[in-house]
Amino acid sequence: MRAFNFSAGPAMLAEPVIKKIQEELLDWHGTGMSVMELGHRSDQFIQILEQTEQNFRQVLSVPDHYEILFFAAPARMHFSGIPMNLLRNKTTADYVVTGIWSKMAIDEGARYCDAHCVFSASDTNYLSITAPDTWQIHPEAAYLHYTENETINGLEFPFIPETESLAPLVCDMTSSILSKPLDISRFGMIYAGAQKNLALGGLSLAIIREDLLGKAHPFTPTTLNYQVIAQSDSLYYTPHTFGCYVAGLTCQWLMEEGGLEVISERNLRKAKKLYEAIDSSGGFYRNDVDPSFRSRMNVPFRLSDTTLEALFLEQARALHLEQLKGHRLAGGIRASMYNAMPEAGVDTLITFMKDFMQRNG
Ligand SMILES: *Cc1c(COP(=O)(O)O)cnc(C)c1O
Numbered sequence: 001m002r003a004f005n006f007s008a009g010p011a012m013l014a015e016p017v018i019k020k021i022q023e024e025l026l027d028w029h030g031t032g033m034s035v036m037e038l039g040h041r042s043d044q045f046i047q048i049l050e051q052t053e054q055n056f057r058q059v060l061s062v063p064d065h066y067e068i069l070f071f072a073a074p075a076r077m078h079f080s081g082i083p084m085n086l087l088r089n090k091t092t093a094d095y096v097v098t099g100i101w102s103k104m105a106i107d108e109g110a111r112y113c114d115a116h117c118v119f120s121a122s123d124t125n126y127l128s129i130t131a132p133d134t135w136q137i138h139p140e141a142a143y144l145h146y147t148e149n150e151t152i153n154g155l156e157f158p159f160i161p162e163t164e165s166l167a168p169l170v171c172d173m174t175s176s177i178l179s180k181p182l183d184i185s186r187f188g189m190i191y192a193g194a195q196k197n198l199a200l201g202g203l204s205l206a207i208i209r210e211d212l213l214g215k216a217h218p219f220t221p222t223t224l225n226y227q228v229i230a231q232s233d234s235l236y237y238t239p240h241t242f243g244c245y246v247a248g249l250t251c252q253w254l255m256e257e258g259g260l261e262v263i264s265e266r267n268l269r270k271a272k273k274l275y276e277a278i279d280s281s282g283g284f285y286r287n288d289v290d291p292s293f294r295s296r297m298n299v300p301f302r303l304s305d306t307t308l309e310a311l312f313l314e315q316a317r318a319l320h321l322e323q324l325k326g327h328r329l330a331g332g333i334r335a336s337m338y339n340a341m342p343e344a345g346v347d348t349l350i351t352f353m354k355d356f357m358q359r360n361g
Contacts, residue, residue, distance in 0.1 A: 099150030
């Protein structure tokens with residue numbers, strides 16, 4: 001049986017996607033070759049890459065004046081790629097800090113510019129977000145960067161922030177991309193690592209408004225120059241070929257499931273049930289994030305008696321509830337429930353949690 005895998009990333013893939021990979025693994029479309037063995041400039045691979053891009057455009061409704069770029073690089077590479085490409089002779093950029101990933105983004109950004117923090121959730125121990133119209137926007141900032149979903153501390157923006165900033169909005173969507181419909185036109189650029197809700201580790205993608213390309217700082221490594229990647233159709237260097245293939249299959253699966261509206265409703269239902277189980281446990285389980293900003297994707301929680309957590313994880317595994325251990329920086333338990341996690345997985349987890357509480361409460 002397939003486990004219910006709650007890993008934060010690399011994470012569970014949809015079963016139909018894995019089956020399709022298995023079906024095509026030895027012989028992709030009658031070529032007698034595996035996708036892994038195709039040259040990246042072969043007609044076959046170019047067809048795969050074009051299909052992946054087309055699937056993205058369709059499932060995410062990406063407007064024509066945005067480029068979709070694929071990188072054989074981690075999400076984190078863009079923490080430096082963004083200032084290098086988007087400062088455009090300015091010296092300041094705005095950052096919102098809502099957790100560990102956005103903190104890492106601002107710290108890396110500070111190596112290239114005056115990385116100005118417009119709002120930090122550190123005052124609330126990263127449990128809540130203050131209204132964007134109160135943020136300290138810098139008038140000269142080249143862009144405003146935020147992280148839609150903080151994967152480790154489980155804090156998520158339920159809206160696209162509206163501020164007085166006129167600078168393009170740039171968003172790290174690594175752990176939330178494709179989890180709900182998105183109005184791309186509100187952004188200058190979004191980017192994501194593929195290992196959470198999409199495909200495999202080592203692949204990332206960016207969706208960027210065309211007018212922001214072509215202004216990279218001269219010291220930008222060519223491999224990191226978004227304009228070069230755009231002009232070469234993501235083939236400037238050898239791309240993450242297998243990851244691009246898997247990403248295309250995932251988009252295909254999302255369309256077959258009914259698209260992002262349907263997926264979004266399912267994700268909301270899964271999260272609501274799990275938070276309800278936590279909140280109704282009389283303190284046996286605890287998640288302290290402000291309910292308005294609780295992540296739908298990653299639910300970190302503690303047991304009131306933290307010494308029971310090891311037993312909790314061990315007994316969960318016996319039921320094929322895997323990889324529930326919290327991030328090493330946060331401890332405790334974390335249930336990551338991206339698109340590929342079936343509702344039945346969340347139901348099984350909740351039943352186990354109630355049962356565990358009864359036996360140990
Ligand atoms: C996992 C994660 C990253 C880092 O991804 P890498 O591909 O390992 O660099 C960055 N941002 C967010 C929000 C993440 O969840």
